[in-house]
Amino acid sequence: MQVAFVQMEPRFGYPEANLEKVLAMMESKPAELYVLPELFASGYVFISPDEVAKAADKVGDGLVYRTIADFAKARKCAVIYGFPEKASEGYFNSSLFVDEFGNHKLYRKIHLFFEEKQYFLPGNSPLGTIAYRDTKLGMMICFDWIFPETARCLALAGADIICHPVNLVMSYCQDSMKTRSIENRIFTITANRIGEEKRGDKGFKFTGKSQITDCEGNVIYRADVDKEEIFTADINIEDARNKRVNDLNDLFGDRRVEYYNRLGETIDGIHQ
């Protein structure tokens, strides 16, 4: 399967321009699956609930959705992108899978980072997979990576590729995604943004280095820290179906679930 990440610098409050840029990048390189950054059309640093409300779209509605859906239909491909979602309960930091058949599947970020907690509700999506052509895709968003349970649950559900829209501000993630590949024998596609976004007295510098890892944790390609770029790779999905480390070890079959009972424990705040 030909997969791609798009690394770009959104301009806050200019969704049309951001969308146009991403569209041109995707048109320049054919792929079957594109992964775009978290909140790629809106920008990241919201400083009021009104801004979120203004930027948010209902699932399957709005300019961003229609444009991406038209692209997927015309190019016979799938796209995964991050967007601020307007729902009946409130707003979520979400990602959407859209394919050429008009299907779409939603994921709402379950682990919110920092001040996202002030503007978004914690996600309520089960960690399931999406069937597309001969693959099963799992979606997670940015900070979800630091909780090993996220990628693990997606892999146990059968995900071959973890599609990972991000707006990373810390430097840990990219190397840790190699571990996510190794421990689950899955591909990962991390699509990050670049640039600095300052709004009032708030702001972040984003870390770029979008990457694709193979099932053994090798980085197939890692982008620069500060260049817009689309990268495509041809990956063999069968590699993710074989969980064997050697003739006698299988990463999933060797799990000792009966000893993992603490994973179900909730610990509030600092541990005891």
Added chain:
Amino acid sequence: MQVAFVQMEPRFGYPEANLEKVLAMMESKPAELYVLPELFASGYVFISPDEVAKAADKVGDGLVYRTIADFAKARKCAVIYGFPEKASEGYFNSSLFVDEFGNHKLYRKIHLFFEEKQYFLPGNSPLGTIAYRDTKLGMMICFDWIFPETARCLALAGADIICHPVNLVMSYCQDSMKTRSIENRIFTITANRIGEEKRGDKGFKFTGKSQITDCEGNVIYRADVDKEEIFTADINIEDARNKRVNDLNDLFGDRRVEYYNRLGETIDGIHQ
């Protein structure tokens, strides 16, 4: 707390010589806690059940235990070491914590690697912690690292330091232990062996690079691939008690346990 790893090359079948070497190394550098490699006194590449039976000791018995216990008492410290354990049910690949007060605590490796499955029973130890001075220690052995559940359960049980005797033959682990630190905000001490061990038509080359990581995944020190060495570091246990990533995120408090239900699923062999 002053902690240490010992990286050394055991000679198969010469437990007295291996023990003597390790003792001299430990005597050369004072520490409060020493972590030695997996199966450090026996060697690793068993080629018959008789060899395991000959090398194995009951918990709290045998030359290795008595020598280590005497050292801990004399030097007022604790030592964690790997050994082949003779139990009533059979043989386990185990590690033992021994301190100056004559306490000892056992861990039996729950995830066996490759042909260890032919000689050892899968461990049946709960993933709990050991209180020593002002710290809580968690033990895991070698291949346990690739299952994120192991370190996670130990950390959720309150482990400040993961003490990790290993005989590593793959090259993945050392970098992945950085991820184990990051995702759990814990220290890790990985004590590996070096050298090549050939026995009949079997053999392994071990990868050295024993290391200590801090709670943010930084490598405090990593040893060479092929040199015997003892390294000590002074670590501040309080760092492991603070699970905050920032003012609004707590690594344990932010877990969304209700979405992790697949972690309890058993999947036999290749996934569906």
